[in-house]
Amino acid sequence: MVQTAPTATPSRLAPPGRAARPRAGAVGSLAPSVWRELALIVLFYTGYTLTRLILVQDGTGPAFTHADQILAFERSVGIDVELDLNRMLLEVPWLARAANVFYATAHFAVTLGVVVWVYRRHPAHYRWLRTGIMAATGAALLGFWLYPLAPPRFLEDEGFVDPVTALHSMGLYASDASATLTNQYAAMPSMHAGWALWCGFVLVRLASRRWVRVLGVVYPATTVAVILATANHYVLDAVAGIALTAAALYASRLRYRRTRPERTRRAAAAKTAAAAVAQRQAEAQLHAKARRRGGSASGRRTAGDTCGTAPGIREAGGTPVPSGESSGAR
Template identity: 45%
Template sequence: MGASGVTVKEEQEQVEAAKPVTDRSAVDPAARPRHLTRLRVPHRPRLWFELLLIAVSYGIYSVIRNAAPTQVDAAQRHARWIWDLQGHLGLDFELAVNHALAGVTWLIVALNYYYATLHFVVTLAVLAWLFRSHPGRYGATRLVLFATTGVALVGYYFFPLAPPRLMEGMGFIDTAAVHQTWGSLSTEGTAMAEVSNQYAAMPSMHIGWSLWCGLTLAVLARPLWLRILGVLYPAFTLLVIVATANHFWLDAVGGMLCLAFGYLVSRLWYGRWCYRLPRRVPAEPAAPDEPAAHPS
């Protein structure tokens, strides 16, 4: 202890306190968490950012999905295992549905184009509707879709699965190839077949995305007819993926599980279910150190 009665430890603490602070978090332990908290609060979406995010995310998803190892033998083995399991359950109805509808040319061609187009068109339309009419719920609901799609990549990578139309010796009809449509987007001999991983069938994102669209419309839409369409859309999509021999119904179950994971991620991040968040949020106030804008 010095003459002034200050201990050596106290002197060291005073010296440390006098040093300039270079780490903001040392002064304000809540500085970093505050930024994280802001990300977890619903805010008004920006159109340019959302368009860029959707484009980049889908590009990354496509690259990773198609870069998954093309293990043909494993994919055929897994498909046979799925088919046998469904047979034990007495629910191996895909072949019967495929053959029944493949003989109705106008119908199966329409289903081929449904499979190829509405998967993207309806999903983008629902995103646009959310952006315009439910901006406060947009971010959380969009996170559901992104998390669902992200976890699906795990299935594509670790569980290659031949779709029914590519199963060997089973007699499924590849309706897109037979009718020369681009409904499957990966018919043998086309440019898409060279760049698309045709054995990324489990889980089915046609079901994951369509169910996300359907639930969003059924819960948030006001017109009764739109809510009814929301209920029918994923159900009809299930018929389409089976009739065109692009998926087993168990692939649809996989898509539903991925969607459940997506809702859980959004719930944990925002602290509330996405549909229970405020419909609209106020404009973000200017930062304290920024002067308020004056009308000219």
């Protein structure tokens, strides 16, 4: 007899109660194209850096005037802790070197790592978080332009010491080349503090592991301590960077909350369509395999009908009966 292969059922394609997993490309339904984002980040940061360089062309006189104003105000309200932190750090040379490396690398490496993590693991939140940090960074350029500010490490007459030059350590401005390729008078607001707050906010909000959320609290606090102790920023410009980033995140969240329902519907529709296509492809593959198995089984059974049936036996209605009996006798 011809054996018929069982018809493919959804249970053969995915475990009960579990929808078919979307393809890897389904992340694009929530987050934008990775190449588009890379191009956007490169263009934005290049423009940001070049603009900082252009803004310093008017001279450094106002930057030192503003530094005196900042210190005078902080002393009047009793928050001028930068010099004490700077001296305490220099008393522990290995810690000072570590702080120099942290200041030079974490600002970029940690921020980029968190951006990639959000894009890959939490694409539904990527757009508004990316827009928030870019808006804060763009707005910071106004501060660099309107209020150029010399960092404390340039105020040697006030007692500040640059730990990079004092210890001949690795640092962001350790070489003449790196010092000339950036605006060292762009201290207000501090985007080291602003970007660190953004990273911490993202980790605390989105991370599922407790230790990662703890890092989200520790990292911004460590960054603020480092930028003050290494004499790169003041308390006021750290506060300004944090406030600017918090405001940008809040504004971005409000904007995307209004547009999110429509975007969510489009993303859900695209995800459902991708899952349906994958389901149909899997079913077609199973049916093709079933047809191939059915053809092979039919060939084997036909050979058995001609060669393997015992003499004196015939089939009646598909049931073997002896040739000497009739169907009625039964």
